[in-house]
Amino acid sequence: MADSTPRRGRPSGGKAVLTRERIVAEAVTMVEEAGLDAVTMRGLARRLNVDPMSLYHHVDNRDTLLDEITELVLAGVELPHPTGVFRDDVHAIAQAFRRAAVRHPHCTPLVLTRQLGSSSALATTEIVLSVLREAGFPPDRAVHALRAVLAFVVGALLREVSASPTFSGDNLSGVQRRVAELSASELPHLTEVAPQLAVCDHEEEFTFGLDLLITALELQRP
Amino acid sequence: MADSTPRRGRPSGGKAVLTRERIVAEAVTMVEEAGLDAVTMRGLARRLNVDPMSLYHHVDNRDTLLDEITELVLAGVELPHPTGVFRDDVHAIAQAFRRAAVRHPHCTPLVLTRQLGSSSALATTEIVLSVLREAGFPPDRAVHALRAVLAFVVGALLREVSASPTFSGDNLSGVQRRVAELSASELPHLTEVAPQLAVCDHEEEFTFGLDLLITALELQRP
DNA sequence: ACCGTAAGCCTACGGTGTAGGATTTGTCCA
């Protein structure tokens, strides 16, 4: 009979069984599978077949672990090479962000609500600025434009990932019917557009809003 | 000597000492004073000089309490009367939201990351739609425009309230200096605009981005 | 007078983050 009780002390194998990378990666998949609240130090340790306290040799505490989750997700953003066409480049960068967000929908609220200080975030800022400066915007205008686009992207992605899952298509189910019923008397414009509100192609909405911003920015281009 | 130990049973006064309103209001001030994580059922009960379990006579559980916090904040949005001038009306509505967000900065991430199903949120949707329809947008265009503006407002306010507090003005302190140092070699555009990035007048950024969207929308106006 | 019900309190259970060790193992230098 093997000793099923885990041994104490440093493991026999040459190297550490636990690494920061393994911990953070497992935390990310855990967020996606069970939601953010399900990621507890104890639960994470259980997944890794490890004592909860062992995690603390690689991670400061739970809060910084969440920081490292956001960094990992941001590191997954595959920034494109600028082509020199202003509109295309802004779209490409924003879509790169969107792909990362869709790949990790449950992580996204975490990423978007934390201050982006990681090197990945700085790289994004850098490339957006390069596109804006290339397009002829002076430094102050470029910063304003950067912030406007960033705000839209953050808001749009946040709403996309926290919307009811795969809320696109043919389900005119209870939710929509309830809206129609409740607002039939009080909110005329809302009921008028209820059919349009019921469906939402997130990709289309994303490019639509982005196009609005880009159009206005191109009007300001020197 | 008065009996310092709290008495059991229903209180002697004619009415209940605890109400849902009192609980939610105290929870909101607690969020603002100590952050969201500090709002625990036990801590809230301590504030109200009450047993933790008494709260459950007025609130289902902690999660729905958070829902009620967002509803209270949303109820504080003072929607303006539309004037008929498209640009002014959109600005006024967005600013009404912004005022509520600034009034409750620590509550704002909570509000913005939850699905807006309350009647206050529906009222906002209704008024924005009325402005868009009045401006001549057909129903489908109006919904797209609504979502674009909403995304921008959400993203902008989220970044505003989670930015370093009162980060505007004369402090070129460690944060900014570090950015300048770290990126001096690798990120040329970022360092170039570092002075502009250091300062941020949130109100100005908000109106700038909003103006971009409105400008583009007016181009599409029939 | 009675009794149901609302509103408060108490106890208890299982879960959480994490401080402070105890223990084992690899590394490195004398």
Added chain:
DNA sequence: TGGACAAATCCTACACCGTAGGCTTACGGT
């Protein structure tokens, strides 16, 4: 070769959390 040191694991324990279930008291209707 041996002995000190550091790294990595596990164990124990504490304070706190949300909340299920029950107890006690007072009000309000009949």
